[in-house]
Amino acid sequence: MRSVRRGVAIAACCTLLLVLLVGYGTLTPDPATGRFPSNGAVAAGTVDTGDRVVVAGTARGDTTEGTVVDLDGGPRVVVRGLDAAPGADVWLYGIYRDGSIRNVRAIVRAPWEITYLYAVSLLGGLLTLGRVVRTWRVDTDRWQVVPRDRGEESDG
């Protein structure tokens, strides 16, 4: 009986999680509460002149009008008032105007900084996975995750 209740509870949590994932997907930009249109809105052409946007992409070099930025998964835009070397990762808050963006505040990072972020994060994930394997095990009789007995734990 307990295992049935547990199964129902797990199914309910999975359903609730799916509802939250879908619910979050329905959120639309609302600058008044700090949620600004992003790459998708620029790509879809749903931003108007004067709108504040937060976009991310890669700098591709300067023109007389500004810095060309390839938005992640989106179009190429010109950003005025941006100082970024070609290849730099750009994440900026700015004001959209007739197909270009005037930079207000930008975070510009060299590609290696992003590589560092993911490499060190992978290390953190592997460290945790290693500890999970050493301190927990799967009890296939009851389909539970249980701590290993003290005697089973390696204390590396």
Place this chain on the structure above:
Amino acid sequence: MADLLTHVLSAYVLATLLSLRDDRVTPAMVTAAMVGGLVPDLNRLGLLVPSSTAESILGVPFGWDALLTVGGVAVVIALGTLLVPRQLRRTTAAMLSLGSLSHFVLDSLLLFPSGYTHPYLWPVTAAGLPGPNLFLSSARWPAAVAVVVAGSTWFVARRHGGADGSG
């Protein structure tokens, strides 16, 4: 997100220090706190299957970033708690929550170009919060500090009989 190494080491430090005072915080429970520290970053599943791809497959709106909110994390913690034996559920839930809470605290200090954080409190509120904008997720010093503090904590735990400190 700050880097994941900083998050899991922060959870490790907090849980290991707790283990000095509370015998229920075993090495397995320290691990549970570390797992809690990485739960909010499950939104990075979007790197494997972008939300737009999930939307086109499911035919409904979809956002992995729900996992980087208190609502998404609460449900994942509930799921994790249901996977362990009944007598360990309360402690496991506490440790997973400790790790996730430390994750949110660190992330709320991050630098955002708009000055507003990700809406971490959703679905309580969908508003981004004005943050202190202290450091970038790619900054090197948080992980360096976390490694030093975690190493010191491991040493202290070894000497005073806390959880094994093998993290």
